[in-house]
Amino acid sequence: MQKEHNLSKNQKIIFDLIDKSREPMKAYSILFNVQKKGIKAPLQVYRALDKLVEIGKIHKIESRNAFIACQNSSCQVSKATAFSICESCENVSEISNSKLSKYLSNFSDSSGMKYSKYNLEFFGLCKKCKSK
Amino acid sequence: MQKEHNLSKNQKIIFDLIDKSREPMKAYSILFNVQKKGIKAPLQVYRALDKLVEIGKIHKIESRNAFIACQNSSCQVSKATAFSICESCENVSEISNSKLSKYLSNFSDSSGMKYSKYNLEFFGLCKKCKSK
DNA sequence: TTATAAATGTTATATTATTACATACTGTTA
């Protein structure tokens, strides 16, 4: 059962915007879009983004410096994330595959490191772009 | 067998610096370090980095905006990369695990996407930092 | 209530990366 996070005003404005977007959003594009709601400075955006990532409501696509809403109802924190990214149309989806997540969550090697988090990004061509 | 790439002057200067570094290097730190060798502008650094990534001599650690030399003699291109990152000391190593790479290279799901590349970053505490 | 943590507002600045344009070098082929 998922802990309910009561988002603050700025967090809610920014989450709603990202959640409605069909594509990953960049911080300054978010800023531009929420200026009419009174959020005027980059730091206000980055603070909300940091918190939303921390509680797993959004994830950062590291290779794109962009943010998407969590598409798995189960991500309470952003600690085990996998995405597919089309290099042609830049469509991004969160991969929800229990075998993959089990495999990676249980991964260990001889380095002696204790892994507590991972982020995986797959790149390729989506169905649409392949057939062009 | 690995194709021999004849690095250009700037590419060689920058690769040698990264290769000697025990930690991932950031672009502007690289710039600072190669100024005595005549490389004066960010673009000169970024161009060499782009090429070195393309041919697999270095990889970008996306979550850190930093670059490390390939630690696998086999990476001809940066298309199947996995790293372990200590969140305490920021030590980064390239993971070379054939089971993992096979698993990920063969991964496919029902989305219809054809994956041609991936990048995986594991986070946690290294041996040293765990025992502190 | 009092204390504490979390969130906000604001300005300035740091860090990372690209655009645009001119020039030079390297290897191939007519």
Place this chain on the structure above:
DNA sequence: TAACAGTATGTAATAATATAACATTTATAA
């Protein structure tokens, strides 16, 4: 050799991404 194509370089300006520092306000809980 000459012409060409592809790759690399040099330089200036600027765009895009992210954080520091400090003051204030709001929410939560002892």
